[in-house]
Amino acid sequence: MLPTDRIDFISPDIHPISSNAKLLHMPKVPNETSRFDLYFDAGTIRGAKGVASLVNGLLLSGNKDWKSIDIQQQIDNLGGYYDSSISHEEAYISVHALKENAIPILKIIVDALRQLSFEENEVEELIRERKQKLRVNLEKVNFLAQREFQKKLFSDTDYGNVLEEKDYDAIDRQQLIDFFGTHYLKGLHKVVVIGDLKPQEIEEIISLIKPFAKDDIPLYETRFKNQPGNFKVEKQGAIQTALRVGRILFNKTHEDHLTFQVLNTILGDYFGSRLMSNIREDKGYTYGIGSMHAELYKTGYFLIATEVGKDESEAALDEIKAELKKLQEEPIDSDELELVKNYMLGQMLKSADGPYSMMDLYLNVEAYQMDFDFYNRAISTIHSITSDDIQSLAKKYLNWEEMTVISAG
Numbered sequence: 001m002l003p004t005d006r007i008d009f010i011s012p013d014i015h016p017i018s019s020n021a022k023l024l025h026m027p028k029v030p031n032e033t034s035r036f037d038l039y040f041d042a043g044t045i046r047g048a049k050g051v052a053s054l055v056n057g058l059l060l061s062g063n064k065d066w067k068s069i070d071i072q073q074q075i076d077n078l079g080g081y082y083d084s085s086i087s088h089e090e091a092y093i094s095v096h097a098l099k100e101n102a103i104p105i106l107k108i109i110v111d112a113l114r115q116l117s118f119e120e121n122e123v124e125e126l127i128r129e130r131k132q133k134l135r136v137n138l139e140k141v142n143f144l145a146q147r148e149f150q151k152k153l154f155s156d157t158d159y160g161n162v163l164e165e166k167d168y169d170a171i172d173r174q175q176l177i178d179f180f181g182t183h184y185l186k187g188l189h190k191v192v193v194i195g196d197l198k199p200q201e202i203e204e205i206i207s208l209i210k211p212f213a214k215d216d217i218p219l220y221e222t223r224f225k226n227q228p229g230n231f232k233v234e235k236q237g238a239i240q241t242a243l244r245v246g247r248i249l250f251n252k253t254h255e256d257h258l259t260f261q262v263l264n265t266i267l268g269d270y271f272g273s274r275l276m277s278n279i280r281e282d283k284g285y286t287y288g289i290g291s292m293h294a295e296l297y298k299t300g301y302f303l304i305a306t307e308v309g310k311d312e313s314e315a316a317l318d319e320i321k322a323e324l325k326k327l328q329e330e331p332i333d334s335d336e337l338e339l340v341k342n343y344m345l346g347q348m349l350k351s352a353d354g355p356y357s358m359m360d361l362y363l364n365v366e367a368y369q370m371d372f373d374f375y376n377r378a379i380s381t382i383h384s385i386t387s388d389d390i391q392s393l394a395k396k397y398l399n400w401e402e403m404t405v406i407s408a409g
Helices: 051-057 068-077 099-115 120-137 141-153 165-169 173-183 199-212 257-268 274-282 310-329 334-351 355-366 373-384 387-397
Strands: 013-018 021-026 033-040 081-086 091-098 188-194 229-233 240-248 289-295 300-309 404-408
Touching: 013 199, 021 199, 021 355, 033 099, 033 199, 051 081, 051 091, 051 120, 051 173, 068 099, 091 099, 099 199, 120 165, 120 173, 141 229, 141 240, 141 300, 141 404, 188 199, 188 355, 240 310, 257 274, 257 289, 257 300, 257 310, 257 334, 257 373, 257 387, 274 289, 274 300, 274 310, 300 310, 310 387, 310 404, 334 355, 334 373, 334 387, 355 373
Parallel strands: 021 188, 229 404
Antiparallel strands: 013 021, 033 091, 033 188, 081 091, 240 300, 240 404, 289 300
16 A cells, blocks of 8 residues: 555646736756646637637648748757647647757747738648548547547537538638637636746746736536437448447536546556456457546546447447446455555556656646645545445446447447
């Protein structure tokens, strides 16, 4: 078991950028590396379908004088690695570099954003690429299953929107410009800096990005209810069937969150889990199966995902259902529970190793107005959880009739 009952975390320094934006700085880095992340209120739930994703893909596309390759070359010359990504609720820019080049690279990115012009040829090229990628993905059963699951899980909300090829045809350049102006040029709500930077350097970063700060607090949907039942997506010629089973649950703010993490680990969140032992090792229906508990700002959801041969899909669903029922009806034995506790405690120690990992842990709780005390409460919960607790929670949240079940193939 864990030798202590807590981990001594190091919290980042917090600097206000504006009334609704802040910078988090983790200075305790024992080498010359650094990372900075810019968080924008520019997720896929904002704007018309497809717009947010296209804008995120065009952030360094340049203007009539500077092309994307020119901007990227400047970053490369300084040894920087640039990445942008997008989720339902946010868009991100992340850069890794030596700490001496962090601010020079940030200046390049800030300048690129200020002068971004969405040149017609860049827009058209990205739309062509995204259309082609969508066509390719629509041939994959995993993609089809995930799309249908998203629609049924987040029914009647913008979170459930999925892209069709015709959506790209409805997008014009002005929509991208307007979205960028609202959600990037005035949409920054958080900055993360990891690296041994001096106070004056942090002040310089704040000065550079302050004009992008969001004027108000981002708002998110609060009411979610998945559509329970069995739903099939037909794919002619498919030799595999992708399965998704899940439901709306909760995020870290819920009283059952910590206990559910243990239940989910037992079920499907490590290699020796019950789903893996049964459906992969015993039945041989799949190469891999797992369960997860994902979180959003105002909710969370539970998901089991796998891909099986088309002739085994019904049998696999029966086995998944049986594993959920077993957790509800049979107490977990002490050896299995102890194994899972040790695994989870070990993973927590591993995830807190070093300033980069510690900042990521902090970000996972800061989003819910929590601090590192969350993880020490998690350690306490893992130590104290009983077989009865697991069984009670399974009866509460793992009822098959409340699940959205998708088969694509």
